[in-house]
Amino acid sequence: MEYGRYAAAIAVDKSGVWGEVPTHHRYQSVLTIENMGMSRITRHPKYYLHDGSVSIHVAGTVFRVHKYFFERESEYFREGFRTAGPEEDGQSDQAAFRLDDVKISEFERLLWVFYNPQYMYDEQPIDHWITILELATRWKFPSVRDLAVRQLQKLDMKPVERIITYDKYNLDKSLLLPAYILLCKQPSRSVDDGKRLGMPTVLKINEAREYAQRFAAEQGCPSPTSADAEDQELVEILKDVFDLS
Template sequence: MYPNESNVHHIQRHPDYYINGGDLYFLVDHYQFRVHRYFFERESAFFRGKLTVPAAPGANRLGTDVSSAIVLDGVKSNAFAKFLWVFYNPKFSIYTAPVDDWADILTLAHRWGFPEVKALCIRELEQLFMSDIDRIVLYQDHDVDRHLLLPQYAALCEREQPINLHEGLRLGLETTIMLARARECARAPLNNGLRSPSSANIDQSEIHAIIRDLFGLKASLPSPPNQDATNGVNGIHAGGWVTIS
């Protein structure tokens, strides 16, 4: 896909990620990125499939120069820059970023199949504050192991307020129904045969067991994301545009 002529005149090199020695070119929004092919071929089957296709006779191999730059459709240049920061972070294993940045990186890592980058995002997000609803929605949208959401599911079952309409729309029908059932079980009949309208009547371990049963989760939590998840993330420092969604 080729940008129209009016857009071509506004294209400029990205101030941080047009790297001398880079051998892979991207066009995102109106910015040219020049980075290292190694990162994209090493971990992502999605990009390996795109980048290993032989070029047509007389054409340049995909992404090898400005004329064959890969256009990333539906991606903002600032989000792509955040994603590249994972590989070019000068502080090696020290990654400091706010929740919104990690969410953007997680989105691209999940879309393009970068498991090590995804694990890094989860590791860092687990150390940052997020509301229970926000964490559940983010993790569910990106197929993160639901075992990690057990504390958030439990908190929604234990709180006095039921899940409201806005929260239910964000959580999705399945999760909302499962949590409603868990809340009902947690408010088991008291001596007078009535359920508590506010607080749960059982201890947290029992609530966890109810949630695990309803969501089909194993009894033991998985190990936290590898603290060495950055190993293999930082590696080195250093014809026509094709659109990739």
């Protein structure tokens, strides 16, 4: 579908009267709108779908998408649509359901999940999936959140970055065992990494390193370090230190 051909500028005045600005008059119309104290609203060039069933306003842009996805997947949107007054129930552009504290580019990434084929999932970078994880967590899209986690698990993240991200969104700590193992085997960490990880995590990693070094010594290693412990033993040590089942 050629979504771009549906792009149009929308003008809304203080009385709530909206009108479509013809493309060939758009520049002149925008100047007139600004002079009249009106704000410019734009239909999204890709995600303003003419068969969409709900209008959503994000940072001066109106998206027209399928309400079904939001009601099916998100408790936040189900409740939001149910309790919205007629002036913002999303039934029309004039009464678009408003989302604050989100960027257009971020909302595009969430919509991308619903409107793109699954084979494209593995082509997306880390920051793409972190944005989706953030919005899915905030707006209670559990299936989308699980998808974001599965995709992040496939990507090569630095151990500190993975730990910080997973802790921020309260993900299953057992998913972090490979990252914990890498940190245990590193000879040292930077002060900055320590600050970013936080004292509780740093203390537990240090505790695990001490246990691993002791185990390596018991196995007869002449100059033992935590890196000398076998991975399987480190897994058991880390499970105990981080209280993982």
